[in-house]
Amino acid sequence: MDGKATAAAVRGEVAAEVARLVDAHGETARPGLAVVIVGERKDSQTYVRAKRRACEEVGISSFGFELPEETTQEALQDVVRELNARQDVHGILVQLPLPEHIDDEKVLDGIEIGKDVDGFHPLNIGRLCMSGRTPPLFVPCTPKGCVELMDRYGVDVEGKNVVVIGRSNIVGLPLAMLLLHRNATVTICHSRTRDTSAKVKEADIVVAACGIPKFVDKSWLKKDAVVVDVGINAVDDPSKKRGYRLVGDVDYEGAAEVASFITPVPGGVGPMTIAMLLTNTVEACKRHLPAK
C-alpha cells in the first residue's frame, strides 16, 4: 500500500476543498494550523518542516512557533491559551516529545478540544473509545491514516483477526478502538505479552506500532496477511546523506513475500499521518462556518 501516493491524492482533495471554502466564504474561511515546537530535536524539526510544506501545498495557513528548550511550563501554556483564542487558528499541534521539565499532559489538556487536530485530548480519546455516543471531534492522525489507507486499498476489517502491536495513547490504543468499531476482532500485544509471534500467526491483519526495528518477522505471518507498519526507526547508516536511514517495525523484505498488502517505510503510514492532519484542520475550520 503506497502511502506516499495515497497521501498525495488526499492532499489534492484537501486543496480542492480549501479552494472551495475560500471561494464560498472569503479569506476568513481559510483553514489555519498552528505548530508549536519546543527545543531543537532534529527529528522533530524534520517532521514540523514536512507539516508546514504540506499546509502550503493545499492552501492551509501555517503558523510556526519555535520556542527555546528552556521554555517554562507556564510560558508554553500561555502560548496554547493565545492560540485557543485566535480566530485564524483552527488547529493546534504541539509537537511531541516535549522537554523533560515540561508536563505534556497539562499542555495537551489545555488545547481547546475543537482545535485538538492531533486528537490527543482525553475528551476526544474518551469519546473515541465509546460507541453509540457523541463521537470525538478529531481522531488521532496516525490511526486515522492507517484506516484511510486500508479503505482506499479495499481492505475490509469486519470480522477479521487484527493484531495491533503497541498500546501507546497516540497510536496503538486509538487504532485498536477504531478497528473495534469497524467490527474487527482486535488483539493488542505489548512488551508484557507472553508470545506475540503466536498471536500474530493468527492475524489476518497486523499493525506494528511498537518502535522496535524489524520486530515482526516473515515467519510470524499468515499467507496473504495485511501488514501495516507504523514504525519510524532511525538506524545509523554512514552511506546516507543524513547519516541514518529509516526502518519500520517489520522486516519489509521478508514480509513482502508473504503479505497480500504491506506498507513500506518510508512512504507508508508517515505521509498518511500528515495528510490526516490536513483533513482534521479543514474539518475544524468548517465547524465554524454556516452550512454551504
Ligand SMILES: Nc1nc(=O)c2c([nH]1)NC[C@@H]1CN(c3ccc(C(=O)N[C@@H](CCC(=O)O)C(=O)O)cc3)C=[N+]21
Ligand atoms: N503532536 C504530535 N503529533 C504528531 O503527529 C507527531 C508528533 N507530535 N511527534 C512525532 C510523531 C512522528 N510523526 C511523523 C509524521 C510523519 C512522518 C513521515 O512523513 N515520514 C516519512 C519520512 C520522513 C523522513 O524521511 O524523515 C515517511 O514515513 O515516508 C513521520 C513521523 C508525527 N508525530
